[in-house]
Amino acid sequence: MGSGHARALYLPGTSAVHRLPAHCKIVAGLCFVLLVVSTPREAVWAFGVYALLLAGVAAVSRVPAGLLLRRLLIEVPFVLFAVLLPFVAEGERTEVLGVGLSVPGLWGAWNILAKGTLGVAVSVLLASTTELRSLLLGLQRLRMPPLLVQIASFMIRYGDVIVDEMRRMRIARASRGFTARGIRHWGVLAKSAGALFIRCYERGERVHLAMASRGYRGTMPLIDEVGAGTAQWTRAALLPTAAAGVCLMGWLTL
Amino acid sequence: MTETDTPALEIEGLAYAYPDGRQALFGVDLTLRRGERVALLGPNGAGKTTLVLHLNGILRAGAGAVRIGGLPVTEEHLAEVRRRVGIVFQDPDDQLFMPTVREDVAFGPATAGMRGVELEARVTRALEQVGLADLADRPPHHLSFGQRRRVAVATVLAMEPEVLVLDEPSSNLDPASRRELADVLRSLDITVLMVTHDLPYALELCPRSVVLSAGVIAADGGTQELMCDPELMRSHRLELPFGFDPGSVTVPVH
Amino acid sequence: MTETDTPALEIEGLAYAYPDGRQALFGVDLTLRRGERVALLGPNGAGKTTLVLHLNGILRAGAGAVRIGGLPVTEEHLAEVRRRVGIVFQDPDDQLFMPTVREDVAFGPATAGMRGVELEARVTRALEQVGLADLADRPPHHLSFGQRRRVAVATVLAMEPEVLVLDEPSSNLDPASRRELADVLRSLDITVLMVTHDLPYALELCPRSVVLSAGVIAADGGTQELMCDPELMRSHRLELPFGFDPGSVTVPVH
């Protein structure tokens, strides 16, 4: 089951970043984002340096720049919000090209844009260099409660099931001469959508019971132990350490 | 060439590779005359299902061509091809998607524009042919496997196709249903291509057989003739079942 | 009662209704001695699959009880019961869930704590038994139906259960694989319950047969004996296939 739509996020590779254990990457990413968020927004240069650091990681992991930028587009709704801020926010106003703008609004927009974008870039890098399954194992290793790991892994599996069942239903409809054209056919789609939820659930349930039949009690067996040594933790710490330096400078130069 | 001379089904040099790069068909040629009943035999993984999925354009030929009654299976003719060709999939779950059995069987004819009593009669007839009239109001995904397979057959019978393609229709059927299906198929005056691993069933139903092995046609001839060639049969994993001697039986007259 | 006297499998007064209210089992009694091979026959919708799903507690008895080697199938014994009983489901898609065939076959033993070379050997052996060693690194959902069924069998063989329950294992298998599976089952010295619609296969493999019809046991006895009772067979939709005479064959010695 599961041709893996979610797996499409992952770019197979063998770079140093790919080879780092997932839990090291999660911790490093989280620290990095925390540091970015706690940097004062007036230290504009610091965000440039953060961006350069991430660009470095992208280069090492051989994630193509075009792809990175395209996936950053998920941020568009926030960008819209940020762009509006200078118009609607209160406070001292300034003129740019003859348009009255709010100064705190401009700073607010910059704050959200810069920090939000860096946060998104970290997620995109993490998702492109880490397989979903190892990510889950990483969370398990970081002591995320087993029940949450279990729900997350079922969620990912069901994502595949839903896509797969939708594909089967589409082929079945097409084979009997049906093509969805316009509103007239929405009734049919709605009807089969009702069946879809049950169908997905029951298929997933049967698979789950098959797993239970083979001894599954809520945690996946760790067939390949992927413990992290000091060397790997050191390598993972490079990014947050550099960021910590930048953050400190940001506060000092304020 | 007159209408009756056009073969019901023509496959020429058909080759296909799955998206993951695995090639399943390596140049298949096959022609079925109108009204013929042909068995498609071959080991697991030979490419039988892959071949079947080309017959109504679910998979598109990588090389070569398929024609149904002279009409090439291409995008522009897809609607007409799917009206002419009915496929019973190997997995009934691929076929059933409506909330009740009745709606599922009615789906094909209804899409073709049939309504009212005529539709009602068509559905009832198809369900009676597979002996499931009393299950009409149940949800198909709450039936036993064999019942689901029979519903799948009914959904295709209800469309009254010109070419009927069945991918292992007899698997998971109880012996009486298997015989009843054979009776139904014999009573229809249409072209039938039937994939099966059940050699006695093939012998009983299909005067002609084709052996597909490793993506190419390995043999094509009279069914009894092929089955009496132990060398050929063995080399394509087609051993005769326990207690069955193809030479000794008298095949029903067609 | 000594260890060897305890029946491998005991079912007493088992009744079950599905959540939507449809009752499928109406009081089933059945006892299997250790090392017996028994065929479970019956028409489509008789309740065979429903019965099978009770044997390792996937469905919980509405009334009555199931015991495996004396151990009642209840919540508290579930883990042990599932170690003892291996079920091959009727639909292989319900059984396979890991990204590669190898991982899927390894899942059961790995959950039981097996690791390293021992695990490796177990997996290789199971895959060789079903003749699929060369598909070990393929994703199971990209295999043909018959190949998936064989992987499903391997996943259960790898667990080396004490009681092996197979729900139509031979359907969709090519004839040679069918025979190879029979050889494997014969070579195992364990208790086997096999649901099948393939009567010659049942006769070849199982000295004893049980007929389940409309949710109750309708007959229980020697396989050849039952099959030579045309009245009984016909009344439960168990017709013998074309060209097969159960009286004339000599059943292999067990």
Next chain:
Amino acid sequence: MHVPDGFFNAPISVATGVVAAAAVVVSLRGARRELDERTAPLAGLVAAFVFAVQMLNFPVAGGTSGHLLGGALAAILVGPYTGVLCVSVVLLMQGLLFADGGLTALGVNITLMGVVTVVVSYGLFRGLLRLLPEGRRSVTSASFVAALISVPVAAVVFTGLYALGGTTEVALGKVFGAMVGVHILIGIGEAVITAATVGAVIAVRPDLVHGARGMLPAPPLTTSGTGRTSSEEATA
């Protein structure tokens, strides 16, 4: 409604983080009573469904994005505790992988979309069921209303948090108007989807709707030969 990194100030992020963590801990304990072997995968399916539903983003007046929240559906199908866990997992995975909602804003996001919607909708749902006559129709209507109300309530709480610790100074009236107005519209969509899904499930698998458990009687069993029902059997 997903909040990105840097949207709220540090005190609010930390405070909501504490609230979210506490909610998850409490839910982990409560979920043990709601979940068994058969419903564990349902939690996963609900999470996947909520995930899909939240991916449908509408551009919204005032510039931010709005989408269905899914908290009501989760609470009704798998119970409130598991519901909180489902939505939290969705938000965590979206933050980690799909960059939807900042990692440091996880606390805010879980509080708004997990805790508030689940608590409000489940409370309403159970309350309504007590008032309405027994039956499937009541379950569907109760889930419609519960979903409808839960979404604007979350928007109100968002506005409250914004008043306490937004990093930009936009007039509260504007934020309130935009957020609540839009989320009343979204609430209607949410109500339709929730009621349709709960209705479809309860029609064929009534055992799967947690919120309606015990409302529909278990089917009686007959056994052959004796013709006794299972309850008689049990007492015999």
